[in-house]
Amino acid sequence: MSVTRTGPLPAGEAAEYDVVVVGAGVVGSAIARALARHPLRIALVEAADDVGDGTSKANTAILHTGFDAAPGTLEARLVREGHRLLTAYAREAGIPVEPLGALLVAWNEEQRATLPRLAEKAERNGHRTTRLLTPTELAAREPHVGPGALGALEVPGESVICPWTTTLAYATQAVRSGVDLHLDCRVEKVRPGDPYHRLVTRRGVLRARHLVNACGLHADAFDALVGREDFTVTPRRGQLLVFDKFARDLVRHILLPVPGPLGKGVLISPTVYGNVMLGPTAEDLDDKTATGTTEEGLAGLREQGGRILPALLDEEVTAVYAGLRAATGQEDYRIAAHPELRYVTVGGIRSTGLTASLAIAEHVLGLLADCGLDPGPARPLAPVRMPNLGESFPRPYRDAGLIARDPEFGSIVCHCERVTRGEIRAALASTIPPGGLDGLRRRTRARGGRCQGNHCGAEVRALFEERPYGEGAR
Amino acid sequence: MNRTVDVLVVGAGPAGLAAAARLAAAGAGRVEVLEREATAGGVPRHCSRPGFGADARGRALDGPAYARRALREALRAGAVVRTGVSATGWAGPLTLDVTAPTGLERVRARAVVLATGARERPRSARLVPGTRPAGVLTTGELQRTLARFGPRRESVGRRAVVVGGDPVARGAVRTLRAAGVAVTAVVTGPPSPAVAFAGVPVLVGTVVTELLGRGRLTGVAVRGPDGRTAVLRCDTVVFSGDWIPEHELVRARGLPLAPGTRGPVTDHGYRTTEPGVFAVGNLLRGVEPALVAAAEGRAAARAVLERLGGAPWPAAGVPVTATAPLRWVTPGLLGPETGPLLLRPERRLVRPVLTVAQNGVTLRRERLGGTLVPWRSVRLGEQWTAGLDPAGGPVTVDAEE
Ligand SMILES: Cc1cc2nc3c(=O)[nH]c(=O)nc-3n(C[C@H](O)[C@H](O)[C@H](O)COP(=O)(O)OP(=O)(O)OC[C@H]3O[C@@H](n4cnc5c(N)ncnc54)[C@H](O)[C@@H]3O)c2cc1C
Ligand SMILES: Cc1cc2nc3c(=O)[nH]c(=O)nc-3n(C[C@H](O)[C@H](O)[C@H](O)COP(=O)(O)OP(=O)(O)OC[C@H]3O[C@@H](n4cnc5c(N)ncnc54)[C@H](O)[C@@H]3O)c2cc1C
Numbered sequence: 001m002s003v004t005r006t007g008p009l010p011a012g013e014a015a016e017y018d019v020v021v022v023g024a025g026v027v028g029s030a031i032a033r034a035l036a037r038h039p040l041r042i043a044l045v046e047a048a049d050d051v052g053d054g055t056s057k058a059n060t061a062i063l064h065t066g067f068d069a070a071p072g073t074l075e076a077r078l079v080r081e082g083h084r085l086l087t088a089y090a091r092e093a094g095i096p097v098e099p100l101g102a103l104l105v106a107w108n109e110e111q112r113a114t115l116p117r118l119a120e121k122a123e124r125n126g127h128r129t130t131r132l133l134t135p136t137e138l139a140a141r142e143p144h145v146g147p148g149a150l151g152a153l154e155v156p157g158e159s160v161i162c163p164w165t166t167t168l169a170y171a172t173q174a175v176r177s178g179v180d181l182h183l184d185c186r187v188e189k190v191r192p193g194d195p196y197h198r199l200v201t202r203r204g205v206l207r208a209r210h211l212v213n214a215c216g217l218h219a220d221a222f223d224a225l226v227g228r229e230d231f232t233v234t235p236r237r238g239q240l241l242v243f244d245k246f247a248r249d250l251v252r253h254i255l256l257p258v259p260g261p262l263g264k265g266v267l268i269s270p271t272v273y274g275n276v277m278l279g280p281t282a283e284d285l286d287d288k289t290a291t292g293t294t295e296e297g298l299a300g301l302r303e304q305g306g307r308i309l310p311a312l313l314d315e316e317v318t319a320v321y322a323g324l325r326a327a328t329g330q331e332d333y334r335i336a337a338h339p340e341l342r343y344v345t346v347g348g349i350r351s352t353g354l355t356a357s358l359a360i361a362e363h364v365l366g367l368l369a370d371c372g373l374d375p376g377p378a379r380p381l382a383p384v385r386m387p388n389l390g391e392s393f394p395r396p397y398r399d400a401g402l403i404a405r406d407p408e409f410g411s412i413v414c415h416c417e418r419v420t421r422g423e424i425r426a427a428l429a430s431t432i433p434p435g436g437l438d439g440l441r442r443r444t445r446a447r448g449g450r451c452q453g454n455h456c457g458a459e460v461r462a463l464f465e466e467r468p469y470g471e472g473a474r
Numbered sequence: 475m476n477r478t479v480d481v482l483v484v485g486a487g488p489a490g491l492a493a494a495a496r497l498a499a500a501g502a503g504r505v506e507v508l509e510r511e512a513t514a515g516g517v518p519r520h521c522s523r524p525g526f527g528a529d530a531r532g533r534a535l536d537g538p539a540y541a542r543r544a545l546r547e548a549l550r551a552g553a554v555v556r557t558g559v560s561a562t563g564w565a566g567p568l569t570l571d572v573t574a575p576t577g578l579e580r581v582r583a584r585a586v587v588l589a590t591g592a593r594e595r596p597r598s599a600r601l602v603p604g605t606r607p608a609g610v611l612t613t614g615e616l617q618r619t620l621a622r623f624g625p626r627r628e629s630v631g632r633r634a635v636v637v638g639g640d641p642v643a644r645g646a647v648r649t650l651r652a653a654g655v656a657v658t659a660v661v662t663g664p665p666s667p668a669v670a671f672a673g674v675p676v677l678v679g680t681v682v683t684e685l686l687g688r689g690r691l692t693g694v695a696v697r698g699p700d701g702r703t704a705v706l707r708c709d710t711v712v713f714s715g716d717w718i719p720e721h722e723l724v725r726a727r728g729l730p731l732a733p734g735t736r737g738p739v740t741d742h743g744y745r746t747t748e749p750g751v752f753a754v755g756n757l758l759r760g761v762e763p764a765l766v767a768a769a770e771g772r773a774a775a776r777a778v779l780e781r782l783g784g785a786p787w788p789a790a791g792v793p794v795t796a797t798a799p800l801r802w803v804t805p806g807l808l809g810p811e812t813g814p815l816l817l818r819p820e821r822r823l824v825r826p827v828l829t830v831a832q833n834g835v836t837l838r839r840e841r842l843g844g845t846l847v848p849w850r851s852v853r854l855g856e857q858w859t860a861g862l863d864p865a866g867g868p869v870t871v872d873a874e875e
Pocket of ligand 2: 613
């Protein structure tokens with residue numbers, strides 16, 4: 001087990017792996033973790049300098065039930081299964097989850113007429129607890145919803161989750177269980193071969209008996225490296241606004257739009273960090289790097305959000321960002337085994353990959369077996385317990401016992417998010433230390449609050465630059 | 475640990491330290507100041523230029539010297555100043571939850587003075603679109619970065635654009651240049667030609683429409699008053715001005731905010747609507763010179779001492795609000811005392827006619843001599859509030875050009 005970020009990759013036998021998983025997003029990390037149960041040599045290889053730095057860091061952070069998936073698709077099955085697996089795993093690994101439940105709010109007759117049909121669809125997907133609410137019932141549950149709502153469908157079980165901790169927990173557990181994680185290591189060429197494929201990266205060559213493509217937006221480009229052209233990925237941008245924590249009291253559920261012919265509409269959702277999120281847009285683009293927000297995008301979101309929750313617009317905005325969904329023109333995932341190449345493509349993980357990640361991983365294990373991988377006996381994974389970033393769970397700055405043991409947990413550095421020196425030090429010395437300040441933010445929330453670093457930016461940077469080069473930090 | 479003090483001051487900036495010094499000197503009992511930073515003094519600690527008044531011998535003070543003097547005076551008067559200690563919330567009336575390296579505390583006070591200051595809105599709160607690269611700062615973070623890392627170019631960048639038009643933006647330009655950073659332009663929204671920027675081009679009536687670059691900032695896209703767009707190449711952008719009070723404790727207690735300032739509503743005694751809780755300094759309305767903030771801290775001591783002496787808390791006064799083209803007026807409540815009003819316009823107003831009315835009845839109407847600008851407050855002397863009835867209806871302040 002090791003984490004590398006710079007310098008040449010291991011050579012000789014150390015560069016020979018039973019399985020190489022390319023792409024350390026939530027999906028690739030989940031796959032590496034699932035493989036780590038078996039006595040295999042595994043590498044997880046990532047182009048960016050951190051895990052979860054692609055689409056997995058920029059989504060709406062909902063642990064879906066899958067009530068509205070297209071019944072019978074692979075996605076529907078894996079989302080339902082993933083919801084169950086991740087709910088249980090989150091408890092074990094300390095990933096913050098809040099089962100707030102969702103309300104699909106209807107704003108016109110057409111949408112209201114859709115609600116019973118959605119309830120039936122949910123039923124076909126195995127969710128029998130949805131309920132139609134009258135406008136009065138809706139107002140009682142969500143007193144701040146704007147005027148004109150005609151009713152809602154309640155979907156219990158829809159939850160909010162911390163996407164950053166999820167990916168990091170998978171990758172951390174994989175590494176602690178023996179997986180080699182190579183960061184800053186884009187795979188540029190693949191020379192298929194037997195018994196080993198040769199993967200050419202900027203930092204050297206790796207050899208893989210079996211290969212998994214978990215490249216997210218770039219899954220089509222990676223397929224092309226091994227000579228396959230089964231689909232193209234079109235980035236569908238979602239812009240989001242994150243409102244100040246003082247907005248949190250305005251909303252109790254995840255407020256979902258009713259899907260209709262005019263597109264999906266936007267949602268308003270609390271986050272586990274205690275903020276409120278508004279978005280996403282849905283824009284089909286060509287540029288897979290276009291993760292910027294736009295004037296029109298943000299203005300449109302505010303207009304739509306103001307109708308749903310008028311008081312929201314009076315609150316300050318803490319963050320603006322955008323993520324790119326991997327659309328492939330098919331209303332399902334594109335997961336395929338290529339036994340002749342000992343290769344599995346995990347593509348088109350559209351807008352549900354966070355939820356489905358653990359189920360996707362189990363599914364991929366099965367496909368690898370179809371490709372001739374004999375995983376051998378399973379053994380328990382090394383345990384993980386992640387630092388809590390959730391506002392509804394105990395935080396170190398309120399933990400008298402912890403502060404008594406280590407006063408650094410009583411020393412708040414990031415005042416807006418109440419992140420202590422102890423947490424920052426712990427993140428810098430963790431199994432997968434952050435590669436930069438953004439990675440540190442995703443591990444601790446430092447610099448992620450309402451002042452965006454005005455107060456603490458310099459201090460956090462100083463702590464980062466003075467960081468010890470601990471285990472795996474090379 | 476539960477403790478009780480006489481006065482708990484939150485924030486050891488100019489306002490909090492001045493309040494503590496005056497109260498301790500007046501025999502208010504145990505006066506304790508909590509400061510979450512490692513050093514007391516507030517914002518001036520990072521402003522290493524003159525502009526903070528003068529010492530007893532008439533020598534100009536820079537920010538750090540001013541901060542040290544303010545701390546010395548508070549300590550000499552007998553106040554206790556604790557640093558590295560954060561007030562994180564309320565456990566009940568006049569009782570704050572505190573986190574410190576020494577442990578958790580619940581501090582109950584007979585009076586609480588909130589002096590938590592203000593911050594500049596970051597890029598996100600200003601809804602500036604684009605990517606999220608490194609190199610995007612506020613003036614506050616710029617100053618702290620230079621104070622922490624010294625004027626090395628790698629600590630800030632090589633080429634900067636400053637956004638904002640007020641004296642703080644001018645300070646940012648000077649600070650950047652002193653650190654060896656070239657300043658490409660100052661981008662300012664509403665016209666503010668009165669401020670000179672030492673040879674740096676000022677793009678008036680221009681807005682930043684997008685931040686560019688991944689990893690590190692590579693430029694900002696701007697749109698001018700004629701609708702034309704351009705890209706300014708830079709690796710650093712500093713957003714200055716646009717203040718928001720650091721009002722977390724105020725809101726956490728459910729105290730009302732004044733609409734224009736987003737600070738707590740207070741009366742001329744600096745009383746909030748909660749008995750025993752006072753507010754002073756930039757928390758009330760964003761940035762004013764340090765001497766103004768400190769004067770407020772001292773002035774608040776009178777009503778705090780009354781409170782400690784057992785005086786009843788006055789019934790909430792009548793609201794005072796400003797209407798466009800005025801941005802805000804403070805204080806937001808007319809209570810038992812009268813006093814001056816502080817106000818700011820939204821835009822430049824040349825010799826405006828100001829009207830103060832109560833219940834729709836004009837009490838005073840007068841043309842002001844000079845020009846009002848958005849980055850400077852005007853003080854209306856006590857005569858402006860003289861005839862107002864603290865038991866009457868709402869008061870409005872209005873301006874016409
Ligand atoms: C706006 C938005 C909202 C969403 N909301 C939700 C939600 O609420 N709930 C939910 O469950 N899902 C949601 N999703 C979907 C979810 O975020 C994605 O399905 C998931 O993150 C996909 O993970 P991934 O690992 O496949 O992709 P990624 O996270 O993009 O990971 C792929 C990784 O592969 C790396 N890579 C690519 N090419 C190479 C190469 N050649 N060599 C090495 N590495 C390479 C990339 O650097 C990247 O890190 C949302 C998505 C968006 C955009
Ligand atoms: C860039 C810049 C340049 C300036 N230049 C000048 C100048 O040249 N001359 C001049 O006169 N003025 C200048 N000023 C203005 C001056 O600095 C302020 O007016 C003054 O600092 C306001 O004092 P304050 O006490 O209200 O707030 P602050 O100085 O902001 O102090 C508030 C203090 O409260 C602490 N605090 C906040 N919340 C908590 C909490 N929950 N628990 C514990 N502690 C807390 C903060 O850490 C801080 O130390 C400048 C300001 C800026 C930003």
